[in-house]
Amino acid sequence: MSRRAIKAINWAPLVERIPESEKTTLAVFKTKSDQFLRRMTANPEAAPKIDWAYYKRTITTPGLVDKFQKEYESLTIPYPPDNYTAKIEAEEKETLVKIEEYLRYADSQISTSQQEIDRIKGLLPIAEMTLEDFKDMYPEHAFNPEKPTMWPHTPDSQPPDDIVYGSGGSH
Structure with missing residues (x-):
């Protein structure tokens, strides 16, 4: 284990x-994060070195300094295991793949849109277009005398196809 921090x-x-509504929450979080980081960096990475020779010369109790030295040098501070870095890096790789897929999709959409823009730029200006020109360019939107529409000429305002008009009955 090691002590690592950003x-x-x-x-x-x-x-x-x-969003604006979350900025105060972020400010509070940033303050707490900065305080934690300051407290953590204030402590040394490793335990301080002790001059054991000095204590062996000055303390007369036999074996006491050796016992403390052995215990001090065997002291290990357990750090929690890093269970998240690998997960975060895996998510980052997945996200990068998704970003690349989206970029390819966006590039294809840009290409398709550019082709449509070029096609539209090549059309006759509206002021110079006749009804026949419009019908040739947009047959799905042009008036069709075989199948007239009712005002406001939107698909949802049209009667069903199974209604027959003018079937000639007696009244």
């Missing part, structure tokens, strides 16, 4: 990404 956190990107 020496500095770049808080600016976090502040930019969170």
Whole structure:
């Protein structure tokens, strides 16, 4: 085990990404984090070295200094195991893969959109277009005398296809 800590956190990107309503919570968290980091860095990484020779010369009780030296040097401070770094790194790799997939998708959408923009730029200007030109370019939107529509000419305002008009009955 080892004592590891982040020496500095770049808080600016976090502040930019969170909503205004959460900024006070982040400020409180940052304050607590900074206090913890200061307390942790105030302590030395390793236990201080002791001049055992000095104590052996000055303390006359036999074996006392040797006993303390043995116990002090065998002292190990257990640090909690790092169970999260591997998980975070795995999630980061997964996220990077998803980002790459999204970038490929976005690039394909950009390419498709650019083709549509180029197609639209190549069209006749509306002021110069005739109804026949519109029908040739947009047959799905043009008026079809075989199948007239009712105002407001939207799909949901049209009667069902199974209704037959003008079937010629007696009234």
